[in-house]
Amino acid sequence: MPPDPTPPLGIIMLDTRFERPPGDVGHAASWPFPVLFETVRGATARRVVGGQDADLAEAFVEAGERLRARGAIGIITSCGFLAARQRSLAARMSLPLATSSLMQLPLIDRCLPRAKRTGIVTYDAEALTDAHFVEVGADPATPVVGLPANGALRGVIEREAPYDAEALARDVLEAAGRLVGRGDVGAILMECTNLPPFSRAVAERFAVPVFDIITLGRWFHSGLLQTRYP
Template sequence: MLDTDFPRPPGDVGHPGSWDFPVKFRRVSGASPDRVIRRGGAGLLDDFIAAGESLIAEGCCAIITSCGFMALHQQRLAAALGVPVAASSLVQLPLIESTLGAGRRAGVITYDGANLTPEMLSACGAEPSTPVAGVPSNGAFHALIESGASYDRAGLEAEVISVACDLVARNPSIGAIVLECTNMPPFAAAIAQACAMPVFDVLTLGRLLYSSTCPRHFTGME
């Protein structure tokens, strides 16, 4: 988890009620949004690895992060930890695009369009040319996460829906949307309805990892 204090309602990666299985959280001291998003997590990789190791020691079967901009470190985190690791919801992009028809692709909604680089997409195995749109730097998401504004659910939802609809309008080949920001899943259903297409996020990623590392047991014939 990044080192933040803004509200995390159900649907946010940091709310235990967002998950239908047990989760554990570990905050990485000094991992501010600015340091991770705009400075690439400089000097923090060892701290993230240490946090992952402590979670694994407590029995965790897979690791995710609370910021999609950790995508840049996907390979190093996965190599350092002995369980499946997904540093960003963006790691789902190659799988999602393989499920879409020919000529269709996934688009990304992000917290910061200026800093989500082709290099980050490539680090997750995605096409560097993937269509990306960020929420406005003077909007509700940035006010909440970096300026201490109160949680404006209606404003946040309207903002991300507007960005998603505009991205799809500008890129008619988009057949699915991936939310980079782990604070956006509370609005995934509204985005799916507005854009009439599937929406993937950190919660779909977490459920995939958990269901594969802790598969269900089936018995009997009925």
Template sequence: MAGHIARGGKSVYGAPLGILMLEARFPRILGDMGNGETWPFPVLFRVVRGASPSRVVEQGAAGLLDAFVDAARDLVDLGAEAITTNCGFLSLFQAELASAVKVPVATSSMMQVPWVQATLPPGKRVGIVTVNGAGLSAQHLEGAGVPVDTPVEGTEGGREFFQVLIRGAKQDMNVELARQDILDAGARLLKRHPDVGAIVLECTNMPPYAADLAAETGLPVYDIYSMICWFQAGLRPRRWS
């Protein structure tokens, strides 16, 4: 009987998912995509230098495509079998990244919107809570495969979440104020669009508040955690004995 042959070709094994990170110093609490303990499986991180949250969210990631492509290729060279990012606004680069790295790419939590819409009853639709409603353009939505008339509400008018994450006002964060910013955005979304039957959180820093938003609104809430757990399930399907 022939012996088992171990196959090589990678630098790192056992972590098939690569995460492209923005360059930031704010706290990444448990549940945040950039906290390694958030994930129930190993991941590979790569910080894209120069890709500040403000530059990506408020300036359309101008001039950063090549840097993201290079970083994604580095992750694949290390051993990543799929790539994701820690900012939903990078849906602008979905097609380019997928073409460049030749592995599955999921740039944005908003890619869940069509899936979630398919689960809703007639007359209900998906709404998005984003870090920056004013900056989330039709191009961002189209890049994620989201209808451009999807209801959107942002946190940019809040006291903490946007100021810390995007403006870099400080390196600490009042978690309760940040939570309230998310809840307030959800309340505004439902007030403006009472036909919303489920919420997708665009921002990858929002999963720590998803359960509270679901409890507050009584609606299903989906985020980057729900999406990436699904994504990983295809990379490493459960082996049933």
């Protein structure tokens, strides 16, 4: 008898149009199990990052229901800034919802040696507020370094610049280096769901564990689908 097909994880995507290489949340090859995508029209990156997305709540819920109808067993999203909507959106979904890689932060902090803490690499440090941390039960005093406003990732997402993996890697490694250079950072957490393609480079350069939306999604899916033991 063939094994049962693995049920998919649903991913709610923002309304964006740019290249998504393997490792990005929006590339199916990033995942070791099937995934399904649904887009929320009008949910631009700048609108969600800036917290101007409250009127899109119903559209996010509807996207979650479409994913459920298509067979998803749980839902994540394609923007870490949706951490601010975790409880309000989860309360309205029919499936379990994990909005943001930031949800891993309290657990990572508790796994680190004494005097070490997690540092965040984010798309926009000014937009990442205390409210985002409080909503996921994390410390608002967590060290944060943002990618440059004139950098490669903002160019790709907000200015339709070509995808430049080398430039992106430089920006991410520079941000991670600033965090590790503090001396008290023992792990890196990528807020942005477009950064996992660079997680391995950060881990190898700085010899620290690195967490992101892919590590969250893998953990989340593993609990939604229990292993069948002989």
